[in-house]
Amino acid sequence: MASMRCTEKNMVPNKTALILIGYQNDWFHEDGILRPVIEEQARASEMVVHSISLITHLENTGVLLLSVPIQFQEGYPEMVDPVGVLATVRDSGAFLAGTHGGRAIDEIAAFGDRITELSGHCGINAFSNTALDRELRAGGIEDVVLSGALTSICIDTTARTALDRGFQVHILTDCIVGRTAEEHDVYCNDIFPLFCHMTTSQELTARIQGTSTAA
Numbered sequence: 001m002a003s004m005r006c007t008e009k010n011m012v013p014n015k016t017a018l019i020l021i022g023y024q025n026d027w028f029h030e031d032g033i034l035r036p037v038i039e040e041q042a043r044a045s046e047m048v049v050h051s052i053s054l055i056t057h058l059e060n061t062g063v064l065l066l067s068v069p070i071q072f073q074e075g076y077p078e079m080v081d082p083v084g085v086l087a088t089v090r091d092s093g094a095f096l097a098g099t100h101g102g103r104a105i106d107e108i109a110a111f112g113d114r115i116t117e118l119s120g121h122c123g124i125n126a127f128s129n130t131a132l133d134r135e136l137r138a139g140g141i142e143d144v145v146l147s148g149a150l151t152s153i154c155i156d157t158t159a160r161t162a163l164d165r166g167f168q169v170h171i172l173t174d175c176i177v178g179r180t181a182e183e184h185d186v187y188c189n190d191i192f193p194l195f196c197h198m199t200t201s202q203e204l205t206a207r208i209q210g211t212s213t214a215a
Helices: 041-058 084-092 132-138 151-164 181-194 201-214
Strands: 016-021 064-068 143-149 168-177 197-199
Touching: 016 041, 016 132, 016 151, 041 143, 041 168, 041 201, 064 132, 143 151, 151 168, 151 181, 168 181, 168 201, 181 197, 197 201
Parallel strands: 016 064, 016 143, 143 168, 168 197
Antiparallel strands: none
């Protein structure tokens, strides 16, 4: 079967949004409840470093920076007979609003209000029950760039929804992390390229900063 990749187009900074999904202590802190789900912790730590570097380079370019944490209320009333990863979240007590595990990792929290946090994400799709679509439309966004956890779950589901809603979707291969290296690589090499633009944090930074300089 012939290789299929989406054709890149120019990206305008003030029509571009970086969406940060799940940068929370329950995934990435050393005491995080779901930290063991990510088998390669070295890769997870590296992914956070790349993400913070990217945000630092983009925060004054006009790119819209949005964080969409996964959070539930005590008792998980948002869930009805969850299965799979959501059952694991409920049974482990992860991502509870107001808890250390449910809060953003310190590296993200340090940016303060320079990153807009959107509440309501209580599933595997960052568009569900949040103001994400409204924020993107209000900002005149055309290109959405996805980063965060997990590759095969929230990133995949959010990417497909963004595409269906008419956005150009870009996925940062070095700013997402999967449960395993094999899972991550399969999605980045064989699945995402069928409907997304694949890039890295360095490539995106160069493109955005180059566009800003030219403007």
